Amino acid sequence: MKQLIIIATLLISTVTIAQSNYEKGMNKAFELWGNGKPSEAVNLFERIASAEPDNWLPSYWAAQINIVTSFGEKDKDKLAAQLKKAQDLLNDATAISKNNPEIMVMQAMLHTAWIASDGATYGMTLSPKVVELYAKAEAIAPENPRVVASNAEWNIGSAQYFGQDTTPFCKDLERAKELFANFKPESPFHPNWGKDRVEMLLKSCEK
Secondary structure: OHHHHHHHHHHHHHHHHHHHHHHHHHHHHHHHHHOOOHHHHHHHHHHHHHHOOOOOHHHHHHHHHHHHHHOOOOOHHHHHHHHHHHHHHHHHHHHHOOOOHHHHHHHHHHHHHHHHHOHHHHHHHHHHHHHHHHHHHHHHOOOOHHHHHHHHHHHHHHHHHOOOOOHHHHHHHHHHHHHHHHOOOOOOOOOOOOHHHHHHHHHHHOO
């Protein structure tokens, strides 16, 4: 019995240490990103992903940084490298967590980044994929605020591009705002972004 207690204690200690290292690593990666060091943050998230092969979150966050920092990138080679890297990371995340609406939103954002960089080249082929991804994500998680908000922003952007009225989509932003108010992420490291963006977009609806 004493041996079993010792073994159990050692196992618990090992798990605690592993969780602690994961948490420390994730917190450090977010800190690097917040301090304007996206490349360092991506590298750390990737190292964590290698150490956590059953966890989709590190690859997800590394992909998001590559996607977010690609918007406005003028160097086509750098842009292509960033988005290819993001796609590889999202593929890894999807392999771990299939039919995950959070990953679908990020995939839609990646397609949007390609479209934003060169609408003439990528608009026709990728726009339907974005619409399909948001529809699928909303079918799985209709109460997820990022799904509702990101879909609304896509629809607003599309309407603006074609010179159409964006007002009908303001109600979707209002709904997303309400969903954010009640949303609780599964852990400190699960996606919880988007509320500030919704509030900013809603200001445009008031004009």
